[in-house]
Amino acid sequence: MKTMTISKIAKEAGVGVETVRFYERNGLVQQPPKPSSGGFRVYPVETAERIRFIRQAQELGFSLREIKELLSLRTDPATDCADVRERAQVKLDEIIRKIAQMKGIQTALEKLIAACPGRGALQVCSIIDAIEAPEKTKTNLKKRKRKNYE
Amino acid sequence: MKTMTISKIAKEAGVGVETVRFYERNGLVQQPPKPSSGGFRVYPVETAERIRFIRQAQELGFSLREIKELLSLRTDPATDCADVRERAQVKLDEIIRKIAQMKGIQTALEKLIAACPGRGALQVCSIIDAIEAPEKTKTNLKKRKRKNYE
DNA sequence: ATACACTCCGTACAATAGTACGGAGTCAAG
């Protein structure tokens, strides 16, 4: 196995060298020490996996701050297990909520696509319409008043 | 129904007035005309729904640019239906991919939580480990030092 | 041993997504 320099890691992870450094500066990946013999830093291959995870989580709407929290979850006997469980559970709930929302949009898009060739059979004209009518395409769903927010 | 001013819309949507204006400037919501009688702009209630959709889509990792695309999808007989279908399908594929990724993280978190009290039964020590081992516990590829981080 | 690519580090610049501010206009209650 060739020595993993920062550019190899970056290539492996599909990001630029500067991005790796940026993640190092922000504590998302650990910067390996410079070898005592001098020269360039050598990276463990796992770093690339870690970065790929970061990018994936970003695509799913997590901020770097949140991703850092995700990555800091460890079932390490040395740390408090109950705490890890609790934090993991919070993230899990969030994920489950997001999946549900995602499925809402999925259904809406499917409705939109289905409404396309029939032209007018459904009243679905935009993705908003497709979402706002969860199931019942019955009349007068505009009467609901939503005071739900804050 | 009282006249929806911008601050009512903002409150209804759970955002600040400035955010509404920002979305207007960027074409995500349409700015209603000033009444010919003069005075303040009056907003249709749907604007609040639209903004809530924007916020939701953002949470799911879509940029405002992408959300604008989503919102511009319309099964309008006047526009090319095949085009709408195509663009909707692209978004749909993306959503489906994201849901799959999300489920990957969900499973990883569940493994992490499961590994917590048993302590050592599973080798899952971080969320990365929980993700990188899809299900086959192919021995000792991952067995090396995982002491490196934090 | 020299060329050349790559590392290292600091700082600067950039895009996205807001948030804040200030001054002038408007509305509605007292």
Next chain:
DNA sequence: CTTGACTCCGTACTATTGTACGGAGTGTAT
């Protein structure tokens, strides 16, 4: 008709998430 809250609009500032640049050091292939 005054007062206070809100609108309108422009501009400026902020946070997050990177990208780019420049100069000095290092590794390596020829």
